[in-house]
Amino acid sequence: MESQQLHVVFVPFPTPGHMIPMIDTARLFAKHGVNVTIINTHANASTFQKSIDTDFNSGYSIKTQLIHFPSSQVGLPEGVENVKDGTNSEILGKIVQGILMLQDQIEILLQDLQPDCIITDMMYAWTVESAAKLNIPRIHFYSSSIFSNCASYLVRKYRPHDDLVSDTHKFTIPCLPHTIEMTPLMLADWIRTKNSATGSFGAIYESEKRSYGTLYNSFHELESDYEKLYKTTIGIKSWSMGPVSAWVNKDDEKIANRGDIGKEGELLNWLNSKPNESVLYVSFGSLTRLSHEQIVEIAYGLENSSHNFIWVVREKDKDDDGEGFLQGFEERMKESNKGYIIWNWAPQLLILDHHATGGIVTHCGWNSILESLSVGLPMIAWPMFAEQFYNEKLLVNVLKIGVSVGSKVNKFWSSVGEDELVRREEIVKAVEILMGRGEESKEMRMRARKLGDAAKRTIEKGGHSYNNLLQFIDELKSLKIARELEKSMLDN
């Protein structure tokens, strides 16, 4: 019996936006009868191990296989193993170096484990070769929207931005079912510049093509046009089986397990004291670093708007915080009871799910988008880097559940120029549109609620995502049987 159970190994990439949805997905596989192994380093595993233990103790076949992060070899203190721990470029560089060094350990483990399939993060392009050696399928885990993957593919293929006279002029992305306009400044550096090297991204796109298929944390009702486009244009098999966070947490008594438990009581009291849908949740995800000038604009923008807010400020931002500006701001907000600052890491799911929360300012990280729309919240889109500008277009132009704040430049850890800052007036304007009582807000809210309902249905028995997961597991089982048959024929 044991040997007949499908064994799938998951290899997540150590950054919250990639790791969290993959762990949720792995847990869903285990809850549907698959024998699951997750490969990860100690400190990263410690952030989710509790849920794995709970699942295991409930009878599901799931475990974590630990590997060693080469801290001393790259000159990092123990426990600094996640991209989000990169508080400056030097540390970030060392973390990335350490992650690259994990390849040998992972390859040896895969040989030992002899799984039936590996589901690996898009960043681990080399796992396509590992799967080929084992003669098993490799599934490419793409941790953002199908829309963004399609848009990025079409921009790379047709380069509609190449002949513009200026980086601020608009181009239209060809072959999309919606009219999407962007400026070259909204594209990542490496694609913006003519003839620039694709670097590690080239290997990622190549590995996607050579994979058995791509797995998306999305759902049919959200991106059906783009599911179709992905299949017809890029020609790769794909499965949408999200939103995985809402699905895996559906039965959990406590969804707050990703936050700062110590302060949770205080935060909950604050939220409980606020009227329904009156609080704006402001978060720029796990990796963004803001300049002091931008922090000041955000602070005044929030203070000058007429709505309550929770703002998650990262420790990295504090480093750039000239003369304790944020400290003074926090004290003022405490006095007026208008704003609540969370330092570093927020229990995001708990906040989004609270009846007092009425909207979110998001950097357009895909997980935050999915988590917000799963509970029917509209958004202010403030993209910063990577594919986030594509996600903004999806929110604002396709789904029409978001207001753009007017972010202009795609930059990781930006020190954006004076004229590229998002000003306090623009922030106030977007907040008033989203949180106000105008028609635009009502319509966005209604559409977001509908998507929230669809998100709930798609993960129920008979829903699209539910069926996709089950059918995908069946397909992997058929592949396993075919492989074993082939092997026994060769052996005889």
Ligand code: UDP
């Ligand atoms: N997250 C959280 N608390 C925080 C910041 C982030 O729980 O203070 C979680 C968030 O709920 C999401 C993930 O971390 O699941 C961030 O992923 P996303 O794609 O939104 O953005 P990224 O951090 O990758 O830019």
